[in-house]
Amino acid sequence: MRSQFFGLYVREILRTFRNPFVLLMTIVQPFMWLAFFGSSFGNVPKQTLESLFGTGDYIKFLLPGVLSTSMLSIGMFGAMSTIQDKRFGFMKRILITPTSKGVIFLAKAFGSATRGMVQIPVMVAAALAFGVRFALTPIEWGAWVAALLCLALGFSSLFLAVTAPSTDWQTPGVVANFITMPLMFASTSLFPSRQFPSWMQAISSANPITFSALLGRGFVLGTAVDWAYLGYLAAFAGAMLLLGFAVSARWLKVE
Amino acid sequence: MTAPVAIETHNLSKRYGSLTKGVLALDRVDLSVPSGSVFGLMGPNGAGKTTLIKVLTGVSDMTSGEARVAGFDVRRQSMEVRSRIGWVAAEVILDDDFSGWENLWLQAKLQGLRDWESRARTILAYFSLEDRRDEKVSHYSTGMRKKLEIALALLHQPSVIFMDEPTIGLDVGTRRMLWDIVRGVRQEYGVTVLLTTHYIEEADALCDRIAIIELGRIIAEGTPSELKAKVRADLVVLETTEELDRGALTALPGIQELTSQGAEWTFRVASSEQFLPQLLASVPPQRIRRISVEKPSLETVFLDLTGRRMGQEEPMRDVRKFYAQVRRARG
Secondary structure (H helix, E strand, O other): OHHHHHHHHHHHHHHHHOOHHHHHHHHHHHHHHHHHHHHOOOOOOHHHHHHHHOOOOHHHHHHHHHHHHHHHHHHHHHHHHHHHHHHOOHHHHHHOOOOOHHHHHHHHHHHHHHHHHOHHHHHHHHHHHOOOOOOOOHHHHHHHHHHHHHHHHHHHHHHHHHHOOOOOOHHHHHHHHHHHHHHHHOOOOOOOHHHOOHHHHHHHHOOHHHHHHHHHHHHHHOOOOOOHHHHHHHHHHHHHHHHHHHHHHHHOOOO | OOOOEEEEEEEEEEEEOOOOOOEEEEEEEEEEEEOOOEEEEEOOOOOOHHHHHHHHHOOOOOOEEEEEEOOEEOOOOHHHHHOOEEEEOOOOOOOOOOEHHHHHHHHHHHOOOOOOHHHHHHHHHHOOOHHHOOOEHHHOOHHHHHHHHHHHHHOOOOOEEEEEOOOOOOOHHHHHHHHHHHHHHHHHHOOEEEEEEOOHHHHHHHOOEEEEEEOOEEEEEEOHHHHHHHHOOEEEEEEEOOOOOHHHHHOOOOEEEEEEEOOEEEEEEOOHHHHHHHHHHHOOHHHEEEEEEEOOOHHHHHHHHHOOOOOOOHHHHHHHHHHHHHHHHHO
């Protein structure tokens, strides 16, 4: 099982890094968010920003949120790669070896999550270029990366579970639109939840993107951090991995 | 003493969809493939060949019945079966982002092999691919891609290789090359090959035994010679410029069966050598458009068993009827 997982995981990674366009888009998309959305509050008085976001630098507020949201969207790539394997018959080639469907799922989920991790140094470098200064301890950096990894694993697993029975190219896109928009806006990734209506606050308070954004924001802004968020995110990743594994083992369509 | 059996099925059925509206793709298939043989599964498109391979390789579950491959139960010991089989697809399936060597590396990982490099080098040398091993397979020719796919199937020293229409869509030269490879692989590596094809000459040239499958059922099985011996008749096909008197033709001696479609007459006769002079004497030469003779072949076996030629679907008959009518209308 280890051998099969390693082979398929390395395949996922190599395929990403050998496709310059996919790599570029993976990096550019969150960068654009930071550049365009982050700059949209450029002319807002600092006092207003501080009262709204707890910092006069909106990009500093936004960075942990955009990184968290990016982990949501990378799940789509894993699902699309799975559908490509089904459509081109590669899934059949894999399954006519002693490789279980569960292992295929794990390799795809970890492959997607790893792809998502590439965005972290790029985004941090971009934030530095926008003038953001970081004062995180190595433990805080590690915890932030671990939180984002849990989020990426959780959402990759969720995407793979939902698209396991499908062979339609359109499915990942449709699912992405369905999952991404509500989860992104009903979280604190872009705005604090104080101004949300109560029903959105309820969603936000159970939304893993909120946990990741708040944790990262605490580290970046140097404010109080609730470390329990890391535990919630680990539980989310674990639950989604279990769900994805079980669904794939049962319903992963071969072609 | 009987040869050990590599593949065995008993009452194997596979249904797609519901009992009432579904399709019965395999209907109580009984098959026994001796170890070390090249076994051909021959039938037209949609006969059930690929479905049988899917079931035997564990890709698709059977609806009922039993199947054993390489001594293991396909349903209960799927992983054991999958570590002892290789697969060559109709369409070449490789990872185009990878080199030939990397495709072999991935296959080794999927098969859980440890010391695979020296065997991979030997196989690449056998297929004359060692010089191109580090090139991306997207740069390979079709023949090279097919060879690499067979190399992948052989890497883990399987007992059985399934080849699903391996020469479909290939030019004549590449097809002949693949025939040589299949023969060589069996001889060199001692594997059992189950090969599906709808090319009659391919089955005849390659296979020790052949099963003919039609509508999900095995309708005949034997060596090519055994199957041909079942026909014991020649086919004489006569195409005329206009319809002839059926009664006069039926009266000719030696006819076992006469069928016609428009102006095309097919005579099943015991000896074409004795029949042809009598036919030519009874039909005016100006009315003869074409005459052909078919000696017993797998094609005639299939025709004999099913009443139609391989690949001849019902709509084609309609087209031929249509053209016959057009010719008649033109006079």
